[in-house]
Amino acid sequence: MKIAVAQLNFHVGNFESNTKKIIKCIAEAKTQQVDLIVFSELAICGYPPRDFLEFDDFVEKCMASIHEVAKVSEGISVIVGGPSKNDTGKGKSLFNSAFVITNQKIEKVIHKTLLPTYDVFDEYRYFEPNRSFDVVRVAGKKVGVAICEDLWNVGDNPLYTKTPAIELKNKGAELIVNISASPFSYNQDFERKKVLGENTNKTGLPIVYCNNVGAQTELIFDGGSFFMNADGTVASQEEFFKEGILVSDFDGSSFEKESVKTGSKIELIHDAIVLGIQDYFKKLNFQKAIVGLSGGIDSAVTFALAARALGSENVFGVLMPSQFSSEHSIADAKKLAENIRAPFEVIPIEDIYHAYEGKLHPMFKDLPFGLAEENLQARTRGVLLMAISNKFGHIVLNTSNKSEAAVGYGTLYGDMCGGLSVLGDVYKTEVFDLARFINKYAEVIPENTIIKPPSAELRPDQKDSDSLPDYMVLDKVLFEYIENRRGPRELVKMGVDENLVKRVLKMVNVNEYKRYQTPPILRVSPKAFGMGRRLPIVAKYLA
């Protein structure tokens, strides 16, 4: 039995393009005498469709596309994800389903049992869970179909009471097919192989794992689909971050052994972000990005990643020095643009700053230079970037990192502006790792940008360390608080100074209002700011 896993990059709501892709893959699979071709979760509409699912018109378009796919499936079996209507009159109005099609006929519609409703997932908002199990016969084999999270309980996940793999095994399944839309984070491939290995361990059944690839705004899907044998070893694996069809012969008990992919944490993050930028532009039909270059490391890494994603000719750097910008900042930023061979422009902001100052003077009188004046510079830069963006149709890329976003070290509508945040889920210490990774074979990011002490340069001789703890310390506390959700007492118990804990947690909590208005952030960690972390603004907790 020949099985193909189609790892494709879908576009939410773009039925025409999604259906065309699926149909093209089916045709190709037929030329390779494939018996069964598998597409990812909610492939037909793209994942996540979010509240579009509340529109009947949207759901009807999904069904129409499924029927188009069915039409071309003579002589082959197809498993494809899409929403289906819950006609029982009980519960949510939809199921998250796998359509099993053979010879132009929808043989079975199998629904997702375990509906993740945590972090970035809202599935219980839309879907009713499946409660009964059955297998489906494909090319003479009994196949158990599971949808993504369905395999994330092997009896030990307290969130769930059902264990789909075991239910399917009990129904006589000889093989499990899992269709997924499992978003990337730097440890996700490891986690997936671990939990699917536990499934094979419990059931003795091999698994066909088909994942989505491509980015939808903040969520990046890394692909890495694979065939897993009953002993928990991965027989073969599709590339990460790329579309492709992976084909394997299943001899009834195991898959052919081929190569398996891996990547270092920083390499995976790098590739994920590059794809995240690419898809944001491609799916919104934009070509060019504009980045404000300060000579600092965040804007440099953002610019370099954008150049890799879009091509050097499609990124445009703007240096906007003020009276507080140091000579080396301008030199470093220029050097970066030259290294990348990207166009850049210098727009000094001093005159505009003075124009503001003049108009505000009647109100500000002789009040000392302070935060208002610092932010004014950052916002003047934001306005310039947005003006160029509006004039030429470029998208501004935001350059804030996760450490800054966490503690509110940034100016709303200033350096926090942009269509997409490239590094908003990358801690400052990891930004340095990314810079080194980018420079692996040649200097892209000027060495001086990497070694000099970070500074916002919004007043004379300013350093980040004037107002923030050392990033090595800060990032550790932030990671424990944000990713691991440790409270103040636990952090102190871990050896962090009590006053530092108080200070950092307060900074994080009182700056929720800033993060609320931040651009969408490419998610690369298990806990990113944005839809995966939902906190109140007016709260008074650790604040």
Place this chain on the structure above:
Amino acid sequence: MKIAVAQLNFHVGNFESNTKKIIKCIAEAKTQQVDLIVFSELAICGYPPRDFLEFDDFVEKCMASIHEVAKVSEGISVIVGGPSKNDTGKGKSLFNSAFVITNQKIEKVIHKTLLPTYDVFDEYRYFEPNRSFDVVRVAGKKVGVAICEDLWNVGDNPLYTKTPAIELKNKGAELIVNISASPFSYNQDFERKKVLGENTNKTGLPIVYCNNVGAQTELIFDGGSFFMNADGTVASQEEFFKEGILVSDFDGSSFEKESVKTGSKIELIHDAIVLGIQDYFKKLNFQKAIVGLSGGIDSAVTFALAARALGSENVFGVLMPSQFSSEHSIADAKKLAENIRAPFEVIPIEDIYHAYEGKLHPMFKDLPFGLAEENLQARTRGVLLMAISNKFGHIVLNTSNKSEAAVGYGTLYGDMCGGLSVLGDVYKTEVFDLARFINKYAEVIPENTIIKPPSAELRPDQKDSDSLPDYMVLDKVLFEYIENRRGPRELVKMGVDENLVKRVLKMVNVNEYKRYQTPPILRVSPKAFGMGRRLPIVAKYLA
């Protein structure tokens, strides 16, 4: 049996203040010989606590507060909402619970059965549903305790399979107590009385309905708690939008008849927004607001509402005329500030605009005046408002209305800036109704502001109607698409021109990226932009 309903304004995470309020009310209830006092859903921590519930420290602080409340409950019964730990090892780690305390002892912890997971609600993200029912004895009566949504199924709500009121009746309940955190929308009081009336109809049991009051960022809780007799009539009702203790004698079958509240749609919206502004400032510990005044109706209504919420002396108007501002705009804005007796300042932006123009000229060359230049003016105003905000610690109030937010008729970081959106859930046609309502007894908003054709005044002789359909038509289409989720075919069937439908829906969908970065919007309708409407940015559906 004397029952008190404590309708209080809690603050998320402010355990000290919440607990103090509860304890004070218990003391007062005792002086009135009350047998049972009832507090709202999740009163102990404030509603909605959102992802703070994922922190053990937060949940432990809730339990510590419950124990403090228990300590002062000698000689009285107390029902109070709070999260409780799910120790079964199965499902989500928390319950959304009602603690029933008598004579300093926690007699029973009753969990919420029906967990709303739609619109602004994410309860299944945190809570495990209750599956068993029992009554609790208070002052000799068998009381059935239900939590908010628990009474929103009387057997006919397809979302749910359980009907808590009937289960409690079957367990012998003589009275139902419902503790709620039911957010305001202009039809919510009507809906509540309707569905609770259906509960009494099915069970023959009277209901004590305790609602939360006060705003938490975008969610406004209107209170309006009541005692409902078994025949479905409301015996007495607490004020809307105010804290208070409502006491009633329950003779075993019915409550004393007193007054019942109502309000017109526009009056309710007005009062809700005033409370929304008040609480945003109070809970963040700010006093003063700043509003950019254009002479147009949106900024005028925002300014008037802010003055009612915070006091005239605490709102500050800034007029920022450009070369395109008409004489009447400046005059109208001045008149408004004078009517309100609020301080204002005039800052012409032309010089700053020219400073930008000069710096951008080398890039823009002789490209014609367009969107970039229009947005530049709006953003210059945004920067000025934010500079004043930073200098004096005022919060900028956003003035965008729902129609503009829907179609993207606004400038990101320009007129879309601010800490809180006051009118973002009020359609333009409703803004006019609000203006008339505000002017009911005296001219607050200048008549000319109300009668002149809306204009952004970002280029010569600009009118909103140049780029948008007439607001009467636009708002109708938006309402059907957003509130009623009707798709394109349904809209055409309703008689809307097909091209208009296409044009409007496309404007709504392609502008999701702008709304993503919008300030939180005070919710007054059943479907507001923000957490209640979650759509993808890079989608290609009706776009």
